[in-house]
Amino acid sequence: MKVVILAGGYATRLHPITLDQPKPLLKVADKPIVEHITDKLQGLEVVDEIFVVTNQKFFLHFLEWNNSYNSRKRIKIINDLTTSNEDRLGSIGDINFVIQQENLKNDLLIIGGDNLFEDNLNNFINHFQQHGSTILVNDVKSLERAKLFGIVTRDDNNIITEFIEKPENPSSTLSATLIYAIKKDHIFYINQTIQSGFSDRAGDFIKHLSQNESVSALTLNGRWFDIGTLELLNEANEVYQNEN
Template sequence: MQKYKEILLHKQATIKKALEVIDKGAMRIAIVLDDNERVVGTLTDGDIRRGLLHGLTLDSSIEDLYFKEPTLATINDSKELIVQKAIRKQIYQIPIIDNDGKLVKIEDLANLLKTNAKKNHVILMAGGLGTRLRPLTHDVPKPLLKVGNKPILETIIENFAKYGFVNITISVNYKADMIKEHFGDGSALGVNIDYIQETQRLGTAGALSLIKDRPQEPFFVMNADLLTNVNFEHLLDFHSFEHSVATMCVREYDYQVPYGVIQTDGSRITAIEEKPVHKFFVNAGIYVLSPQVFEYIPKEEFYDMPTLFEDIIKDDLKTISFPIHEYWLDIGRMSDFEQAQTEYGEIF
């Protein structure tokens, strides 16, 4: 983030200041912010030159110069969508903003078109019994059930690899040998896979205690029965930008009360709301954790991820949520499995 701070510019800055910022940043662009640090525009060297040709001076404000309808992407946009925007608009850099309109990073088209391997590890939880999907899981562990002619877990691994996250650890238990035999060391998928073996139920966080070589950088933890096209790179950037200890992906869930809800004051009815809809954020089963979380995880005891977050919050350390607006499906029931089969081709 530090190098992006070098190209930030207030909307009332002078042309002289803008030239200094653009020259120092070496990215051929400045990002213009308002009083609340929201991105409101972009400014290039060409914009400034045109202003000077029309009689402005170095002490003039950039207010009438900067482009007020910039091409932006959000932390929820996929890599493919960002590339499409850049090519369509014929631009080399796209500011990435969070849900409040604040700058998180700047994507460079050249970097988007190549994938560099990253150190950050990915821990995939694949040890569940899949009881709600029986009889499908009698002979096959749920992560190996095929959706779109390939196992669910294979789609997950390919999606991480697409963003350069190639160091994969799979936590296994139920029918572990089948998973190990299918994926091996990961070389067939262009990734590096190792395994941790659960001999008892340890929960989504407790299994992390089995890791021998603990990650030194922020790392992902994800359930191995999810299908999503979330931008994992932006998720990691958001975690780091916010200096978070633990980040949880959340999904909006709507629940409609099937009855008219009555509000009362004593015995007096004050209002009637017919079948109201309540909105909640629910845990999406995808996390980014900083290495210090290992201080909280007990050795080989059941310990789930919500408890980890609760303990971190008790110590007044920073935990944040990352709302998922992209495709996301938890394949926990037979109806979810059937839905995935229908949607897979369109989404992936």
């Protein structure tokens, strides 16, 4: 299984602290966010290679981080060649870029580089191996907060029956995280999502995939942070530092 960590965004909502520093390299409890992710990946036997896709602006930042990070898995930093928020490829574009450049034909584990989570992913990977393409979801416990996320409805077998991106009137509080395990037989749906004229959001891929295939939505264990604002970054820092 190959891992694609998405780190190609420009984090404009976190300016000015992300003007010269990519969001996944911001520190939470004295460790870069991306390192919290890659540390967990070291324990997954099924993973044999990790790709971190970033942009031209922050490519050297990630090369420097990778050179100083002691990983048991091979990590390769991919430059998507974009230089600004205006010409960014978006989540789906970056996933497709890595697939095409590296000629990937494997099962994929896709993780947003700003997703901070406590789950060790073992149960998630086991479920994927038994049931096929699976995403992790988190109960945000508030219909008002649910308006900010891609919201999932699932049946009694955890199969996604509906996926709506940032609904005005959410029918569920189950939010999709950006943690996906995708069967190699389903990879072509990524390019198909782009060709179909959907937006560049990763959630549109899951919506498209779940309309055509059975996709499981598994509730993650422990806390999850989608680091999109300074407030969430500070909240995550407080939680992680208190636990340490």
